[in-house]
Amino acid sequence: MRPSRVFRWIVRIFLGLLTLSMTVVSILGALSAVMILGNVNENIKIPAGPASANFDITNPSSMNITIPFNITNPGYFDLTNLIIDIKISMIFGNASTLTNETTNIVIFDKAQTFPNIIRGQTYSGAFFGNSSDFIEANFPNATTEIDWFRTPVLEFHGNFTISAYYSLDLIAFTFGINNVTLGTFP
């Protein structure tokens, strides 16, 4: 065999191994996604228990929120760069408009990074937010802008976004849960 052919075979074997390993990673990554999503209600629990919150907009410095969560990783790879982003919006009757139209404002927005979740394990954590994470500038004036005769006076909704990488950081995913009712006042 000519030397050029021998060199070619060495490169070809190297490329074959590279392609094969990438194919295995792709297949296992897809199977991991199916395993996580196959039982999404059990694998991703936000909130996983009673959440505690103080949404007293008349006293912004005392506002806080704690949301416990559980994320199970039944796949073949570790989940890395786990970020949870929570946005809370508040709906109220706007007394400064002629017909007291309902207004939706974002009062809280925070992204928090969590440790990697090793394959086959469940991570139990809690998402914390304090007064500095609430967007005070968006708050309505409690005496002149909020229609206190509307029932309920205030409604709170949450949008949850979980993003992470898996399959050796080759696949990124973002999972969003929209418009979860968090509570009302009164």
Next chain:
Amino acid sequence: MGAGKNLIKGIIFMGIYIVITMVIPYFTFTWIKDLSDLGIPIILEQQEYESIIFWISAFGLLISSLAFFSYSSPKQSIRKGLFALLQILVNSLYIWSYKFSGAADLLFQFDASQYITGYLFLNFQNMIMVYLGIYFLTIVLKGYDLVDFIINREKIREKRYGISGGYEKK
């Protein structure tokens, strides 16, 4: 190898490439689209699915036809080297089509119950880039092959036909 055998080899590899580049991706994306039938509450957008299938079919057909010409050509011939290089270039475009057809960023609508709705966004761009890296190395290899087939044409012909400088070897 005779012309007939080369033709059969070309047809077999064309079939293999049809399965790899069109049939398997078609069934995979159709399966993903209908995951809700398996109890996984996510739905792939119809428009995105149609765009992915269109590009997979378009490039899959091109790759399969080039595979026929490449594998039906005589071993170490310039024709084989040229078609193999063209095939790997179209293969790279095929992988790249996953990026622009939307197959590398899949958006699913999620509907677990009447109270919980949302979305799932999968991004395979890093994986596509790694595959393109492997294809780049393969392009270099095919380019090397073509140059090798041109430079060593006499040696190859001598080995294949047993002739040297136009005269049959005794």
